[in-house]
Amino acid sequence: DKSGNLYKQIFIQDTTGAMQIMLEASSVYSSFPVGRKIWVRCNGLCLTDYHGTMQLGVLTNDQGIPGVQGILPADIDNHIVGGSINNPVAPIAVTPSDLGTSMQDRYINALVQLQDFEFIPADTSKTYSDTSAYKNTENRTIKNCSGSSLIVRNSAYANFTAVPLPKGNGSITSIYTVYRSTPTSSTVDKQLLLRDTSDVQFVNARCGSAPSNALLFENFESYPANTTSPYSQISIPGWQNLAEITGSYTYTNRIFSSNKYAYVSPFGANIPTTSTWLVTKGINLNNTTTETLTFDTKQDFRMSNY
Numbered sequence: 001d002k003s004g005n006l007y008k009q010i011f012i013q014d015t016t017g018a019m020q021i022m023l024e025a026s027s028v029y030s031s032f033p034v035g036r037k038i039w040v041r042c043n044g045l046c047l048t049d050y051h052g053t054m055q056l057g058v059l060t061n062d063q064g065i066p067g068v069q070g071i072l073p074a075d076i077d078n079h080i081v082g083g084s085i086n087n088p089v090a091p092i093a094v095t096p097s098d099l100g101t102s103m104q105d106r107y108i109n110a111l112v113q114l115q116d117f118e119f120i121p122a123d124t125s126k127t128y129s130d131t132s133a134y135k136n137t138e139n140r141t142i143k144n145c146s147g148s149s150l151i152v153r154n155s156a157y158a159n160f161t162a163v164p165l166p167k168g169n170g171s172i173t174s175i176y177t178v179y180r181s182t183p184t185s186s187t188v189d190k191q192l193l194l195r196d197t198s199d200v201q202f203v204n205a206r207c208g209s210a211p212s213n214a215l216l217f218e219n220f221e222s223y224p225a226n227t228t229s230p231y232s233q234i235s236i237p238g239w240q241n242l243a244e245i246t247g248s249y250t251y252t253n254r255i256f257s258s259n260k261y262a263y264v265s266p267f268g269a270n271i272p273t274t275s276t277w278l279v280t281k282g283i284n285l286n287n288t289t290t291e292t293l294t295f296d297t298k299q300d301f302r303m304s305n306y
Contacts, residue, residue: 025073053178118207151192153193
């Protein structure tokens with residue numbers, strides 16, 4: 001909890017799983033630094049389900065209503081025994097599909113690492129959390145180049161609240177938790193908790209960015225696009241957007257899930273066939289060798305080969 005993003009809690013893990021321990025104490029990083037081995041005396045403690053995430057704490061009773069609170073400062077040494085320090089803590093390499101939502105999922109409360117993620121465009125102009133006087137804990141969203149997204153939840157009391165979010169792509173190390181709005185809710189938020197900003201290494205080019213040696217690159221992101229009609233026709237300097245057949249459709253710029261792309265389809269137009277060309281500008285290959293052309297494409301309702 002040195003950065004302030006974690007509060008009154010520590011996380012422990014072994015080779016089988018991970019656990020969140022609730023403490024009625026803050027700034028415990030001096031007693032329990034990252035990499036300290038500990039033993040937990042569980043007699044007198046209880047497990048609770050906090051919106052889908054398992055916690056270990058002390059049973060309370062408020063006017064007959066059971067609850068759980070953190071271990072009181074005077075009792076911490078009775079339940080948590082500190083051992084050796086500076087033990088290496090390597091995050092577990094995972095993919096989004098590895099992260100389950102069952103309370104006993106092996107990765108919940110564990111330190112995990114994901115590769116090739118970036119903050120979504122709508123968040124790249126923001127800081128890590130709320131910098132106003134209201135001090136609201138806020139969510140930021142990351143996604144990978146395949147479109148999988150996760151929430152990064154940051155406290156407004158963290159010492160990195162006002163730090164601008166990195167705009168690149170890369171690895172993120174975090175504690176994985178989940179959150180259900182109600183105990184029976186089918187909607188589960190997968191949440192990542194940062195220890196500090198060094199856990200976010202977004203230093204590479206973003207998804208869809210041009211490689212440094214690219215002779216031609218186009219991702220259609222700099223052109224206007226709508227999610228509904230009317231759509232903007234693709235018009236790129238030096239390119240040609242041509243329909244072979246009179247009245248046929250040309251390429252338009254579309255957007256879905258914050259991703260822009262060139263689109264063409266005669267679907268619903270009641271025409272038997274269409275042939276449309278999106279021709280790039282000329283490229284000088286006189287001074288290069290072993291050139292490679294790559295592109296991403298998706299097609300639906302294809303009736304014939306091309």
